[in-house]
Amino acid sequence: MEHKVHNTSTGQEIMLRGRFTFADHEGFRGVVQLMDEPGAKRIVFDLSGLEFVDSAGLGMFLIAREAAERKKLQLVLRGAQGQVKRMLDLGRFDALFTIQD
Amino acid sequence: MTSVLDAEAPAAGTGAVLVMASVDDDHLGRLMRQPFAAYLEAPEPGEDHQVTAGPRFESTVAAGGLYFWLTTGTAFQLATTMLFCDGLVTRGAVTGEQREGVELALHEAVANALLHGNLGLDSEMRDDFRRYAEFCQLLDERLRDPVRHRQRVEIAATWQPGFLEIVVTDQGEGYADAAITPDEPEETANGLLIHGLGIIHALTESVTTDADGRGLILRFAT
Numbered sequence: 034m035e036h037k038v039h040n041t042s043t044g045q046e047i048m049l050r051g052r053f054t055f056a057d058h059e060g061f062r063g064v065v066q067l068m069d070e071p072g073a074k075r076i077v078f079d080l081s082g083l084e085f086v087d088s089a090g091l092g093m094f095l096i097a098r099e100a101a102e103r104k105k106l107q108l109v110l111r112g113a114q115g116q117v118k119r120m121l122d123l124g125r126f127d128a129l130f131t132i133q134d
Numbered sequence: 135m136t137s138v139l140d141a142e143a144p145a146a147g148t149g150a151v152l153v154m155a156s157v158d159d160d161h162l163g164r165l166m167r168q169p170f171a172a173y174l175e176a177p178e179p180g181e182d183h184q185v186t187a188g189p190r191f192e193s194t195v196a197a198g199g200l201y202f203w204l205t206t207g208t209a210f211q212l213a214t215t216m217l218f219c220d221g222l223v224t225r226g227a228v229t230g231e232q233r234e235g236v237e238l239a240l241h242e243a244v245a246n247a248l249l250h251g252n253l254g255l256d257s258e259m260r261d262d263f264r265r266y267a268e269f270c271q272l273l274d275e276r277l278r279d280p281v282r283h284r285q286r287v288e289i290a291a292t293w294q295p296g297f298l299e300i301v302v303t304d305q306g307e308g309y310a311d312a313a314i315t316p317d318e319p320e321e322t323a324n325g326l327l328i329h330g331l332g333i334i335h336a337l338t339e340s341v342t343t344d345a346d347g348r349g350l351i352l353r354f355a356t
Binding site: 052054055056058059062065085087088089092095096099100116123 | 210211213216234237238241242245248249260261263266267269270273274329330333
């Protein structure tokens with residue numbers, strides 16, 4: 034998985050690309066640490082470039098959710114398609130996250 | 135059966151075996167389109183220099199199946215299950231439409247084999263926000279451990295019309311019988327989470343373990 038960060042007026046938009054799997058824990062730890070930066074109110078994960086996610090990837094979104102809650106940040110998952118969208122549906126993530134098309 | 139040390143295209147149906155010294159996703163992706171029956175990672179420096187394979191090697195090649203024998207370090211770095219499924223589609227074992235479910239189930243089985251089997255990591259630590267940094271550090275340490283890094287994972291697929299079987303075997307302590315019982319999505323410290331074995335059960339016709347508990351046998355109707 035590769036990620037790219039864009040600063041916005043309300044926080045950060047993080048674009049994830051490729052396959053988000055059990056092999057990405059170390060890289061995603063750095064993404065979670067972005068939430069420690071002061072001033073942010075909203076974090077958006079842009080998933081439109083993500084091709085595949087496994088159960089570990091879903092678990093990492095839940096880690097990010099808990100980090101965001103502790104910092105009182107709004108967390109949005111945007112643009113999931115194909116297998117990634119089906120996995121979010123399977124995990125009933127709409128009950129846990131703000132999901133946007 | 136032929137053994138080669140470089141990527142020479144074999145004739146189809148000869149049971150040719152490829153021994154790989156080092157490989158990346160692009161290289162192995164090209165090699166998967168050639169009709170090798172087995173892809174064996176050569177021993178690393180410091181290992182016994184004899185090329186070995188796992189328990190299902192001969193039966194898989196004899197049955198005209200597809201076989202991987204990789205170190206934990208390599209299987210962790212490569213898009214292993216994507217490449218294996220490329221091979222299954224190329225060989226006609228699954229259709230493009232069937233591939234997504236097979237790949238996800240296989241991926242979860244390989245993740246369990248690597249993380250919990252060969253690297254001996256605990257999924258409860260992984261799913262706990264308060265212990266996530268500790269989990270990442272331990273994962274890094276285990277991947278750098280030369281003994282664990284070299285432990286192998288075996289992926290062996292055989293098929294007939296309407297049926298596909300894939301066996302994923304690691305060199306860890308093995309599954310307890312209760313661990314593969316079908317389960318519902320479970321509540322963890324982080325909230326609702328899909329369990330890898332729950333996904334496997336949902337996508338396969340059956341899931342069992344082999345005699346010593348180190349092999350997970352996935353059966354699919356195709």
